[in-house]
Amino acid sequence: MWNIGKGVLTLFVVLGFIFLLAPLLVVVPLSFNAEPYFTFTEGMLRFESEAYSLRWYRAIFESEEWLRAIQNSFFIGIFATILATILGTLAALGLNDPRLPFRKFVSALIISPIVTPIIVVAVGVFFFYTDIGLGQTYLGIILAHAMIGAPYVVITVSATLANFDYTLLRAAASLGANPWTAFSRVQLPIISRGVITGALFAFINSFDEVVIVVFMAGPKQRTIPREMWSGIREEISPTILAVATLLILLVVLVLITVELLKSFGEKNKLSAK
Amino acid sequence: MTAQYDIKSRIGPIGLALPLVAFIVITFLIPLANMIKESVYDADVADALPRTLRLLNDWVGPDLPSDEVFRTIAEEIVVLQENRTIGKIGIRVNRVVSGTRSVWGKTARRVDGVETDDMRTTMVGIDDRWSDLALWQGIKKAGQRYSAKHYLHAVDLTRGDDGSIRRVDTEQRVYNTLYLRTFWVALLVTLLCLVIGYPIAYAIAHTPPTLSKILLFCVLVPFWTSLLARATSWLVLLQSQGVVNDVLVWLGIVPDDGRLSLIRNMTGTLIAMTQNLLPFVILPTYAVLSSIPPTYMRAAASLGANPFQAFVRVYWPQSLPGIASGCLLVFILSIGFYITPAIVGGTKGQLISNMIAYHINDANNWGLAAAISVIVLMSVLILYVVFDRWVGVDKLKLS
Numbered sequence: 001m002w003n004i005g006k007g008v009l010t011l012f013v014v015l016g017f018i019f020l021l022a023p024l025l026v027v028v029p030l031s032f033n034a035e036p037y038f039t040f041t042e043g044m045l046r047f048e049s050e051a052y053s054l055r056w057y058r059a060i061f062e063s064e065e066w067l068r069a070i071q072n073s074f075f076i077g078i079f080a081t082i083l084a085t086i087l088g089t090l091a092a093l094g095l096n097d098p099r100l101p102f103r104k105f106v107s108a109l110i111i112s113p114i115v116t117p118i119i120v121v122a123v124g125v126f127f128f129y130t131d132i133g134l135g136q137t138y139l140g141i142i143l144a145h146a147m148i149g150a151p152y153v154v155i156t157v158s159a160t161l162a163n164f165d166y167t168l169l170r171a172a173a174s175l176g177a178n179p180w181t182a183f184s185r186v187q188l189p190i191i192s193r194g195v196i197t198g199a200l201f202a203f204i205n206s207f208d209e210v211v212i213v214v215f216m217a218g219p220k221q222r223t224i225p226r227e228m229w230s231g232i233r234e235e236i237s238p239t240i241l242a243v244a245t246l247l248i249l250l251v252v253l254v255l256i257t258v259e260l261l262k263s264f265g266e267k268n269k270l271s272a273k
Numbered sequence: 274m275t276a277q278y279d280i281k282s283r284i285g286p287i288g289l290a291l292p293l294v295a296f297i298v299i300t301f302l303i304p305l306a307n308m309i310k311e312s313v314y315d316a317d318v319a320d321a322l323p324r325t326l327r328l329l330n331d332w333v334g335p336d337l338p339s340d341e342v343f344r345t346i347a348e349e350i351v352v353l354q355e356n357r358t359i360g361k362i363g364i365r366v367n368r369v370v371s372g373t374r375s376v377w378g379k380t381a382r383r384v385d386g387v388e389t390d391d392m393r394t395t396m397v398g399i400d401d402r403w404s405d406l407a408l409w410q411g412i413k414k415a416g417q418r419y420s421a422k423h424y425l426h427a428v429d430l431t432r433g434d435d436g437s438i439r440r441v442d443t444e445q446r447v448y449n450t451l452y453l454r455t456f457w458v459a460l461l462v463t464l465l466c467l468v469i470g471y472p473i474a475y476a477i478a479h480t481p482p483t484l485s486k487i488l489l490f491c492v493l494v495p496f497w498t499s500l501l502a503r504a505t506s507w508l509v510l511l512q513s514q515g516v517v518n519d520v521l522v523w524l525g526i527v528p529d530d531g532r533l534s535l536i537r538n539m540t541g542t543l544i545a546m547t548q549n550l551l552p553f554v555i556l557p558t559y560a561v562l563s564s565i566p567p568t569y570m571r572a573a574a575s576l577g578a579n580p581f582q583a584f585v586r587v588y589w590p591q592s593l594p595g596i597a598s599g600c601l602l603v604f605i606l607s608i609g610f611y612i613t614p615a616i617v618g619g620t621k622g623q624l625i626s627n628m629i630a631y632h633i634n635d636a637n638n639w640g641l642a643a644a645i646s647v648i649v650l651m652s653v654l655i656l657y658v659v660f661d662r663w664v665g666v667d668k669l670k671l672s
Binding site for chain 2: 009020021027038040087088093094106110113115116118119123126129215228229232241243247251
């Protein structure tokens with residue numbers, strides 16, 4: 001009787017995972033479709049090699065718009081990430097100190113950009129940035145993306161700081177290190193995996209963000225998601241499936257990196273013991 | 274001696290937190306405050322017709338305004354025509370009194386250079402709508418710098434000529450239906466996420482570490498995958514010639530000529546949004562479930578509880594903080610969802626966010642977009658306050 005319950009639960013969980021992953025699993029093979037269709041052709045189902053092709057990937061790299069979008073996404077993403085990572089790491093160090101006044105309020109303020117509905121953030125940012133002359137500029141989008149990316153850095157760095165052993169800094173000081181040396185040579189390397197993880201999340205976040213970009217970007221600042229957005233709404237071509245596949249691949253690579261960083265950190269902790 | 278070996282002690286916690294706090298205030302809080310101002314403040318008409326509006330201050334009707342008012346507005350219209358801003362004023366006044374948009378351009382073209390002692394007759398001669406009291410009341414109304422008109426509009430209310438507030442005509446009511454629909458969709462999506470997500474979180478928390486890691490990875494990949502990539506996939510999966518329908522036809526569940534319409538309607542919005550937001554329930558719930566000591570369940574069993582009782586009385590109550598933060602996040606994010614409904618929802622599956630975007634991108638009515646955004650923002654804030662009273666915002670787990 002109890003086994004039946006377990007069986008039902010397992011089935012339910014498997015179905016849940018299929019639901020969660022189906023959109024990713026279907027879009028990958030379809031992006032290799034030799035025909036301009038959005039469904040599996042007979043040939044694809046029989047695994048004939050002629051039914052598959054790389055033509056939609058070639059189409060991305062032959063299109064000026066897509067190349068420009070890729071360039072823009074990286075440009076905006078990298079600068080937003082640098083800004084978010086520096087500000088976020090410093091703030092996490094400050095937040096971790098019990099002497100900081102209004103700690104609960106400050107952390108709520110810092111987290112607020114990512115728990116506010118993105119449409120509201122985008123409307124506010126669009127009006128204000130247009131008023132002060134940052135509408136349709138790279139700087140405007142970079143600032144907005146840094147603002148929604150910084151909270152991720154604060155969260156991940158705070159998590160690593162929670163386990164940080166402050167006696168290490170005292171040890172460094174007793175060995176003659178000045179505070180800056182102690183920070184850069186002792187503390188930063190130890191919390192670096194939180195910093196890198198946060199930076200990666202901030203980057204992905206900027207790379208995928210579309211609502212702010214839809215409102216703010218001029219024709220020059222169109223990013224990958226912005227290009228997909230108009231592609232889907234105007235005339236949908238399988239090139240979009242190829243782009244989607246590349247984005248999924250990017251996320252998988254980033255998450256594997258994060259996972260490796262995590263297990264590396266755990267090993268470090270073990271060997272330190 | 275205070276500790277000086279720590280960079281934190283040198284700069285101090287305030288110095289470290291300040292740059293980001295200042296950054297968020299400038300890039301986030303001030304824009305939000307500005308948006309609130311935008312929703313109640315509109316100086317376009319007031320700045321365009323300052324002298325006319327000052328004269329109209331003393332005018333209430335029922336007679337037409339004095340000839341002086343006509344002469345003043347004629348002069349101001351000529352200036353506006355030269356600045357090429359007359360069209361904008363026409364649009365603004367037209368929002369208050371519809372059907373008056375063409376008055377402005379027509380008058381501007383013909384009033385320039387006219388020398389007359391009786392401007393009133395001349396202007397009524399150009400366009401007899403100048404003798405309409407409603408137009409003058411409309412100008413006065415549109416000329417108010419601060420007004421709640423966008424908020425009234427945003428909840429399907431209007432102010433009558435006598436100043437009383439009433440509901441707009443049935444066929445013009447749009448917003449209240451959309452708030453209600455957004456609320457229901459958010460509620461339904463939250464429930465679906467909980468029903469599908471809880472067992473998944475349970476499974477991840479109670480399998481051997483290796484499998485658990487793989488399963489967690491399978492949740493994180495869709496979580497971080499571009500919303501647009503996921504929306505595209507759903508479009509491909511759910512269309513009538515799409516994979517889901519193909520499989521259903523192949524299995525013989527639906528006939529080939531009776532393919533389900535799963536896209537460009539509410540079904541599409543619900544399916545895609547549930548998948549988009551599922552990780553937001555799974556992750557915090559998993560975090561809480563994995564911290565429940567297994568000894569509690571064994572203790573419950575040894576005290577004579579059957580597995581069902583042990584679950585309901587011991588396990589479930591302890592998982593509530595995770596569920597609560599997950600559900601709150603899903604609900605709040607659902608309220609602001611824009612991309613997915615716009616792509617898979619068609620016209621029937623649109624939510625309030627799509628209306629905000631419409632007023633910014635297409636209708637160019639920023640004040641109204643701001644007012645709706647403020648309403649959405651306030652609802653979310655109220656939810657946080659309720660949540661804080663009930664569970665505590667500091668229990669919110671994001672990763």
